[in-house]
Amino acid sequence: MKDVNIGICGLGTVGGGTWEVLQRNARIIAGRAGCNLRVARVANRSPRPDLGLGDTPFSTDVHDVVNDPAIDIVVELIGGYDDARRLVLAAIEQGKHVVTANKALIAQHGNEIFDAAREKNVIVAYEAGVAGGIPVIKAIREGLAANRIQWLAGIINGTGNYILTEMRAGRDFDEVLKEAQELGYAEADPTFDVEGIDAAHKLTIMASAAFGVPLQFDRAYTEGIANITPYDITHAEALGYRVKHLGIARSREDGIELRVHPTLVPEKNLIAKVDGVLNAVLVDGDAVGQTMYYGPGAGDEATASAVIADLVDVARTVSTDSAQRVPYLGFESDAVTDHRILSPNEIRSAYYLRIQALDRPGVLAKVASIMSENGINIESIMQKESELHDGQIPVILLTHTVLEKQVNDAIAEMEALPEVEGRVVRIRAENFL
Amino acid sequence: MKDVNIGICGLGTVGGGTWEVLQRNARIIAGRAGCNLRVARVANRSPRPDLGLGDTPFSTDVHDVVNDPAIDIVVELIGGYDDARRLVLAAIEQGKHVVTANKALIAQHGNEIFDAAREKNVIVAYEAGVAGGIPVIKAIREGLAANRIQWLAGIINGTGNYILTEMRAGRDFDEVLKEAQELGYAEADPTFDVEGIDAAHKLTIMASAAFGVPLQFDRAYTEGIANITPYDITHAEALGYRVKHLGIARSREDGIELRVHPTLVPEKNLIAKVDGVLNAVLVDGDAVGQTMYYGPGAGDEATASAVIADLVDVARTVSTDSAQRVPYLGFESDAVTDHRILSPNEIRSAYYLRIQALDRPGVLAKVASIMSENGINIESIMQKESELHDGQIPVILLTHTVLEKQVNDAIAEMEALPEVEGRVVRIRAENFL
Structure with a gap:
C-alpha cells in the first residue's frame, strides 16, 4: 500500500x-x-x-x-x-x-x-x-450541492452556548463566565468567544461556501452575549423562545446578511434544544428543505x-x-472484514417490561426474584395502586443493560406465574453510552 | 464548460x-x-x-x-x-x-x-x-473517516416516526395509521414502513459503510411498531423516555448488532426530540464522539x-x-459572484424588545403608536402588574419581521419618551421560515 x-x-x-x-x-x-x-x-x-x-x-x-x-x-x-x-x-x-x-x-x-x-x-x-468534528463544510460543499442554499444558522461557539445554557437557571453572565473559565470551557481572555468573533470567522466561511461569494469577514456584524440577562431569558421563554448565540447567513435578492448575535429561537425548533458546549448548524436549501448537523464543536x-x-x-x-x-x-x-452479525438473543440492551399482575400479595417479590435469578439488575420499578383495573395492577420496570436471552428467559418464567395475566410487554431501551 | x-x-x-x-x-x-x-x-x-x-x-x-x-x-x-x-x-x-x-x-x-x-x-x-436528503452516507464514508465508528442509531422511517409522535397524544396505532394513509405519509400496504423492513434496508447500508463489512440484510433483526400502545408510551415518558422506532447498529468484539425495533430513548437526548416525518441519525465515533444528522428523510x-x-x-x-x-x-x-454583504441596518429580523416604563397611564398606547408609525407589526406584547418594581413595569414585545432600521428608529423614539427609563433592550428573534 x-x-x-x-x-x-x-x-x-x-x-x-x-x-x-x-x-x-x-x-x-x-x-x-x-x-x-x-x-x-x-x-x-x-x-x-x-x-x-x-x-x-x-x-x-x-x-x-x-x-x-x-x-x-x-x-x-x-x-x-x-x-x-x-x-x-x-x-x-x-x-x-x-x-x-x-x-x-x-x-x-x-x-x-x-x-x-x-x-x-x-x-x-x-x-x-x-x-x-461536525462535517458541515462537506455537507455544504458536497452533500447539498443540488441546492440553492437560502440561509444557514448555527450555534458555532461552544463557550457562548454553555454560558447561555447555564444562565437559564437564573445565573448572571459574569458568574457563569467565571465558572466556564474554571472548567476550561472559556479562555482567560474570553473576548473571541463571548463577543462572537470566533463565531463570525466560522460563519464567514460557511456563508462563502453556501452562497459562492468571496470571504468577507470584515463585513460580518457581531454582537456578544455579555448584555444578556437571566431576566430576558426568562421572559423570552415565557413567549415560547430560547436565547441562543447564533451565526446567521441569509442570501437575499439585494445582498447577503452575515451576522452573529444573541437570538430568540422558537423552543420547538430542534436547534433550541442544543445545550452546553455542543454545536449545531441548520441549513435551508430550496430542494432539501432544512437539515441540521450536530456534535462537538471543539476538543482535541x-x-x-x-x-x-x-x-x-x-x-x-x-x-x-x-x-x-x-x-x-x-x-x-x-x-472489508467478515465480522459476523449477531443473533437477536446475543443483543445487549436495557429493557422496559410491563407485567399484568393480579393484585395479590407477593407478586412483586416473585418478579424481583425471577429477575435476580436471571442476573438482571433493575434500574427502576413502578407499580401504582391507582392503576388497579379488573383486579390487575401493572408492574413496570426498566432493567440495566443485559443480554436479550436473559430477559427472554425471565419473561418466560414470569408468564408462567399464576399471578401474571397474558404476555409481558417488552420494549428495548437505549441510553447511547 | x-x-x-x-x-x-x-x-x-x-x-x-x-x-x-x-x-x-x-x-x-x-x-x-x-x-x-x-x-x-x-x-x-x-x-x-x-x-x-x-x-x-x-x-x-x-x-x-x-x-x-x-x-x-x-x-x-x-x-x-x-x-x-x-x-x-x-x-x-x-x-x-x-x-x-x-x-x-x-x-x-x-x-x-x-x-x-x-x-x-x-x-x-x-x-x-x-x-x-440528509447527506449521512457522505458523513459516514468521508466526514468521519478518522473514526472507529462504534455504533449508530437512526430514526430512518418517517412514517413510523409520524405514527409514534401522534400516539403520544393517547391515540391508538390503528387510528393514527389510518390518518397517515389519508395524509399520504403511509402506503395503502404499510408493511414495509411499520414492520421496519424499510428501516432495516437503510440500517444495513449504514452499518456496512460504518464498520466495513459486507451487506447482510437477511441477518438484520426487525420488529414493528404495531404492538406499541399509548399506555406504554405514557409509562415510558413517566420514566423519562420517549418511544422511537430506531435502527441500531453496534460493533462489538464478538460481532455486530443490526436491529430495528421500538426503543425507549432518554428524553434529554436530542434524537428523542425528532418528531413527525423527519429523520435523524446519531453516530458515535471514537475520536469525534457523537454527531447527529437531521432532516427530511423522504419527499420528491x-x-x-x-x-x-x-x-x-x-x-x-x-x-x-x-x-x-x-x-x-x-x-x-x-x-463565485460578488453579491454584497448587507449592513446591519438592512438586516430583516423579528425583534424582542423590553422597555422599562414608568407605571403611568397611556405608556402602552404611546409605545404601540411609535411601533405603528414606524410600520412595525407587533406579534405579541406582555406587561404584568405583578412585575411593578421601583415604579416601573417592563413592557415586553415581540415584532413581526421588519427592517432593523425601522426598529432602531422606533427604539430611539421610545427612549426619548419621559415615561421610559434607560435603554430599551433589543434582542433579535428568528423563526427559520
Missing part, C-alpha cells in the same frame, strides 16, 4: 489529538483512504515527549516541514494569523497540499490563500476550522477527526487513478 | 423531482460541479408531459438509456429489486456510472453490484437511498437533492484532471 506523507506543524491540543488518532486508528484510516497516512515529520516550538513520537523526525521550526521534499500534505495547526499565513503560503509555493483547522486564517486570508493554491493546483482543506480528538477526514479526502484524490475515489462501502475491498 | 450526460430511468416522485431541480438550479449546480449536468435521455413506463421535457429524448424502455452510448451516468429511480438489479448491472456492464435511490436494491444486491462495478471501475452512488425534492449530490460527486471525479476535486469555496472560481 502506498504512503502519503504528512507533516504536522503544531503539536498543541489539536496537533496532539491528530497524532494520537492517526496512530490509534491507522489500520481503519488506511482501509478507508486506500493508502497509509504516514506522519513523516512534525514540528512544534517545544518537544512533546509525552506523545511518543518515536523515530518521527521532529523540528522546532515549522518551516522544516514545508521544506522537507518528502512531505505531500502540510497540516497547519499553529493557529494565529500572520505566521500561519506565511506557513500556508510557503507550503503552497512548494506545491504541497494543506489541511488547516485555522478558522481565523481562512476567514481573514482565505481569498489570497485559495488564489495561490489554485495557481499551484493544490488542495487547501479546512473542515476542522468550522464546528470542530473531535477536531482531529475533521483534520484527518480532510487528510483522507486529499489522499483519496491524489493517490488513486481509479474512478472510485471513495470505496463503495467506505473501505477498500481488501479492508 | 464540459457536459456530463445523464440518463434518468424512472420519472416517478423522485425522478420528477430530480428533473425539476436539475432544471431550476442548473446554473448553481454547474458552478459547483465544474461541468453541465445535462439530462441527455429519460425513460419512464408512461409519458410525463407535465414535466416539460422539451427536446430531451424520451423512451418507455429504461434499457434505451443504458444502451445510449452518449450517457455517462445512469440514474436508477425505477425502484424494486429484480428489474432495478438487471438495469444497474447492465449499466455497469456498459461502463457507465450509476446513481440510485434504491435502498432495497443496495441492501439486497449491493455486494454483487459493487463487485461488478469494481471490475469495470465505475462508481455506484446511493446517498439518496438512506435518510432522503429532498430525495432529488441527494441524487444530484451524487451526480455532482461523480461529475467532479470524472470530469476534472485538477487536484481540486471540490472547489475551495464549493463553487468554481468563475462561478
Whole structure:
C-alpha cells in the first residue's frame, strides 16, 4: 500500500489529538483512504515527549516541514494569523497540499490563500476550522450541492452556548463566565468567544461556501452575549423562545446578511434544544428543505477527526487513478472484514417490561426474584395502586443493560406465574453510552 | 464548460423531482460541479408531459438509456429489486456510472453490484437511498473517516416516526395509521414502513459503510411498531423516555448488532426530540464522539437533492484532471459572484424588545403608536402588574419581521419618551421560515 506523507506543524491540543488518532486508528484510516497516512515529520516550538513520537523526525521550526521534499500534505495547526499565513503560503509555493483547522486564517486570508493554491493546483482543506468534528463544510460543499442554499444558522461557539445554557437557571453572565473559565470551557481572555468573533470567522466561511461569494469577514456584524440577562431569558421563554448565540447567513435578492448575535429561537425548533458546549448548524436549501448537523464543536480528538477526514479526502484524490475515489462501502475491498452479525438473543440492551399482575400479595417479590435469578439488575420499578383495573395492577420496570436471552428467559418464567395475566410487554431501551 | 450526460430511468416522485431541480438550479449546480449536468435521455413506463421535457429524448424502455452510448451516468429511480438489479448491472456492464435511490436494491444486491462495478471501475452512488436528503452516507464514508465508528442509531422511517409522535397524544396505532394513509405519509400496504423492513434496508447500508463489512440484510433483526400502545408510551415518558422506532447498529468484539425495533430513548437526548416525518441519525465515533444528522428523510425534492449530490460527486471525479476535486469555496472560481454583504441596518429580523416604563397611564398606547408609525407589526406584547418594581413595569414585545432600521428608529423614539427609563433592550428573534 502506498504512503502519503504528512507533516504536522503544531503539536498543541489539536496537533496532539491528530497524532494520537492517526496512530490509534491507522489500520481503519488506511482501509478507508486506500493508502497509509504516514506522519513523516512534525514540528512544534517545544518537544512533546509525552506523545511518543518515536523515530518521527521532529523540528522546532515549522518551516522544516514545508521544506522537507518528502512531505505531500502540510497540516497547519499553529493557529494565529500572520505566521500561519506565511506557513500556508510557503507550503503552497512548494506545491504541497494543506489541511488547516485555522478558522481565523481562512476567514481573514482565505481569498489570497485559495488564489495561490489554485495557481499551484493544490488542495487547501479546512473542515476542522468550522464546528470542530461536525462535517458541515462537506455537507455544504458536497452533500447539498443540488441546492440553492437560502440561509444557514448555527450555534458555532461552544463557550457562548454553555454560558447561555447555564444562565437559564437564573445565573448572571459574569458568574457563569467565571465558572466556564474554571472548567476550561472559556479562555482567560474570553473576548473571541463571548463577543462572537470566533463565531463570525466560522460563519464567514460557511456563508462563502453556501452562497459562492468571496470571504468577507470584515463585513460580518457581531454582537456578544455579555448584555444578556437571566431576566430576558426568562421572559423570552415565557413567549415560547430560547436565547441562543447564533451565526446567521441569509442570501437575499439585494445582498447577503452575515451576522452573529444573541437570538430568540422558537423552543420547538430542534436547534433550541442544543445545550452546553455542543454545536449545531441548520441549513435551508430550496430542494432539501432544512437539515441540521450536530456534535462537538471543539476538543482535541473531535477536531482531529475533521483534520484527518480532510487528510483522507486529499489522499483519496491524489493517490488513486481509479474512478472510485471513495470505496463503495467506505473501505477498500481488501479492508472489508467478515465480522459476523449477531443473533437477536446475543443483543445487549436495557429493557422496559410491563407485567399484568393480579393484585395479590407477593407478586412483586416473585418478579424481583425471577429477575435476580436471571442476573438482571433493575434500574427502576413502578407499580401504582391507582392503576388497579379488573383486579390487575401493572408492574413496570426498566432493567440495566443485559443480554436479550436473559430477559427472554425471565419473561418466560414470569408468564408462567399464576399471578401474571397474558404476555409481558417488552420494549428495548437505549441510553447511547 | 464540459457536459456530463445523464440518463434518468424512472420519472416517478423522485425522478420528477430530480428533473425539476436539475432544471431550476442548473446554473448553481454547474458552478459547483465544474461541468453541465445535462439530462441527455429519460425513460419512464408512461409519458410525463407535465414535466416539460422539451427536446430531451424520451423512451418507455429504461434499457434505451443504458444502451445510449452518449450517457455517462445512469440514474436508477425505477425502484424494486429484480428489474432495478438487471438495469444497474447492465449499466455497469456498459461502463457507465450509476446513481440510485434504491435502498432495497443496495441492501439486497449491493455486494454483487459493487463487485461488478469494481471490475469495470465505475462508481455506484446511493446517498439518496438512506435518510432522503440528509447527506449521512457522505458523513459516514468521508466526514468521519478518522473514526472507529462504534455504533449508530437512526430514526430512518418517517412514517413510523409520524405514527409514534401522534400516539403520544393517547391515540391508538390503528387510528393514527389510518390518518397517515389519508395524509399520504403511509402506503395503502404499510408493511414495509411499520414492520421496519424499510428501516432495516437503510440500517444495513449504514452499518456496512460504518464498520466495513459486507451487506447482510437477511441477518438484520426487525420488529414493528404495531404492538406499541399509548399506555406504554405514557409509562415510558413517566420514566423519562420517549418511544422511537430506531435502527441500531453496534460493533462489538464478538460481532455486530443490526436491529430495528421500538426503543425507549432518554428524553434529554436530542434524537428523542425528532418528531413527525423527519429523520435523524446519531453516530458515535471514537475520536469525534457523537454527531447527529437531521432532516427530511423522504419527499420528491429532498430525495432529488441527494441524487444530484451524487451526480455532482461523480461529475467532479470524472470530469476534472485538477487536484481540486471540490472547489475551495464549493463553487468554481468563475462561478463565485460578488453579491454584497448587507449592513446591519438592512438586516430583516423579528425583534424582542423590553422597555422599562414608568407605571403611568397611556405608556402602552404611546409605545404601540411609535411601533405603528414606524410600520412595525407587533406579534405579541406582555406587561404584568405583578412585575411593578421601583415604579416601573417592563413592557415586553415581540415584532413581526421588519427592517432593523425601522426598529432602531422606533427604539430611539421610545427612549426619548419621559415615561421610559434607560435603554430599551433589543434582542433579535428568528423563526427559520
